Amino acid sequence: NAGVMQNPRHLVRRRGQEARLRCSPMKGHSHVYWYRQLPEEGLKFMVYLQKENIIDESGMPKERFSAEFPKEGPSILRIQQVVRGDSAAYFCASSRDRPANYGYTFGSGTRLTVV
C-alpha cells in the first residue's frame, strides 16, 4: 500500500536549468496538491490538480512554474530557468475526494537546491 511517491528526493540544478518534480498519488486518490516549504518558513499552497485539469493555481508564481496531471502517469511540477530563490522543499499531497473529508496524505518531498 504505497503512499504518495515523490521523486527525486534531492535535485541539484544550476541557475537557468529546468527542474522537473514528479508525484504519484496514493492508490485511489485522484486529487493532487503541490506545496512549497522555503527554509525556515511554513508550507505554502501552490496548485491543486485533478486528472488532466488544473483546479486552483492561485499559489503558483506567474512565471516559470507550471504543473500538470496527465491521464496516465504522475503529476509533474516544472520550474523553468531556476533561480537560487527556488531552492526549497516541494511536497505533493493527495486526497481521495475534493473536500478532503479523509484528510491529505503527503509525500516525502523533493529538496531542490539551485547552485
Next chain:
Amino acid sequence: KQEVTQIPAALSVPEGENLVLNCSFTDSAIYNLQWFRQDPGKGLTSLLLIQSSQREQTSGRLNASLDKSSGRSTLYIAASQPGDSATYLCAVKDTGTASKLTFGTGTRLQVTL
C-alpha cells in the same frame, strides 16, 4: 485571509512529561483541521484529523481538541518520549476554498532523556 499561528515555536521537555501544543486560526469558517508531524529532512506524517463538527480526536498518546468558535486547537501528548521529537504542524482547510490547506509554522519539540 486565513492565518494560522502555533505557539510555542520551540519546546524542550524531559522524557515522561505531558505537554500541550497550541494552534490558533483567524477565520472560524473551517472545514477541518489536521495535525502533522515532520521529522528533519522528511515529509509530513498525518497524526489526527478533526472535522469542523467534532470536538476532539484521539490516537494512542495523542489527543487533539478543536474549539472552532474561538479559533483554537490543541494537541496533547501524554508521557512524552524521545521519539516524539519532531516539528508539529497544524493545518486548516477553509470552507471557502475547495483545495488548499493553510499551515502554521510549527512547533519544534525536543524530548530529552
